[in-house]
Amino acid sequence: MIESKKSNFERSVLVGVVNNSQNEEKLNEFLEELEFLSVTAGGKVIRKFKQKINTPNPKTFIGKGKIEEIQEYIKKNDVSIVIFDDELSPTQQANIEKFLKCKILDRTALILDIFAQRAKTSYAKTQVELAQYEYLLPRLKGLWTHLERQKGGIGMRGPGETEIETDRRIVRDKISLLKKKISIIDKQMKVQRGNRGSLVRVALVGYTNVGKSTIMNLLSKSKVFAEDKLFATLDTTVRKVVINTLPFLLTDTVGFIRKLPTQLIESFKSTLEEVKDADILLHIVDISHPSFEDHIISVDKILSEINSHNKFNLMIFNKIDNYKQVDFNDSDSKNNSHYSLMQWRNTWMNKTNGKALFISAKNKINFDNLRKEIYEIVKNVDMSHYPKNDYLYPEYFSTDFI
Secondary structure: OOOOOOOOOEEEEEEEEEEOOEOHHHHHHHHHHHHHHHHHHOEEEEEEEEEEOOOOEOOOEOOHHHHHHHHHHHHHHOOOEEEEOOOOOHHHHHHHHHHHOOEEEEHHHHHHHHHHHHOOOHHHHHHHHHHHHHHHHHHHHHHOOOOOOOOOOOOOOOHHHHHHHHHHHHHHHHHHHHHHHHHHHHHHHHHHHHOOOOOOEEEEEEEOOOOHHHHHHHHHOOOOOOOOOOOOOOOOEEEEEEEOOEEEEEEEOOOEOOOOOHHHHHHOHHHHHHHHOOOEEEEEEEOOOOOHHHHHHHHHHHHHHOOOOOOEEEEEEEOHHHOOOOOOOOOOOOOHHHOOHHHHHHHHHHHOOOOEEEOEOOOOEOHHHHHHHHHHHHHHHHHHHOOOOHHHOOOOOOHHHO
8 A cells, every 4th residue: 555644844935826717816815725624634734835837837737937936945944845736737747747846636635535535445545546546657757857868769768667666567567456346335325334234324524624523423333433634534434323212323524625536536436335325414514614615516526426416415614603794894895704604594595495504513503403303304314214103203302311
């Protein structure tokens, strides 16, 4: 397996671009998220570089002047890593690395590194390893730049090309082996899911670091790892939960993120099978985050890609205790940041036809209402799947039964 790199607060700088698809405000949001990713991986961001460029430079992604500015800065400030917010092509990454003479990562590589640190089970480690190798394969040539003969041609033929081709074969064989291993585990997991009986299945979905694992722990009274960092949960956890004598299965899944690399979605497709098999989705949202509506769009997009967007979906707006309404002055143009929690509640209750709750899992605010709502939803699904007499479902009126 490709080893995870445990960084001791590596000094890093971030690089992002303003273009037709993202303005400066949106870029600032992405760079804040990238900084959080860097901190999660063990880095320390000391500066962010931005450039307005509609068409990325095919050789270095950013312009010559900006890359020279970054080069001068990293020399003076002992920077060991430069992280780009967008995915770099293998050629761009190799050229930038050659020019800046330091480690170059893009958002995809950074997420992969975090995944490698967070994976605990054999299955999760295999999925991450597959994604790492698929990311590495087209970049092998760049890793052999120390061999001057690697390019081939007159006077340039030598061991370099042989080494690269050998490595490519090794990596391709490894990818094939990992895919077979995942296929075997997939079949085993499918059997496991089929053996869970007739219980209603509920899955927690949402953007990374919105509080899914905290809610999981409160509902199931278990100890799933929860931390205020991105991708604290990578391994899928399934627990049997009983509310008011009604049992159901609750699944905690890996969090989603904007600009999620395609190979990660592919590698973690099996993990997302838990979402596809669910009868009910609890979509957790961090309402205290300024871009929570963008997060909702990102999650809905991925749910659509795995054909899970038509399931019963309850929106749960978490972290209401952290929500800060921006004061409105007459000179300001009013926008969503000036909304109160009550205004947001009215907005989303209308959008979801009442399928929305506002809670704080950390401080257990409105948590009993959440349990009551989940109980009613699970009861209705259970009755539709397996019709029974109503007396088997006592009315929910207290947490004493839980």
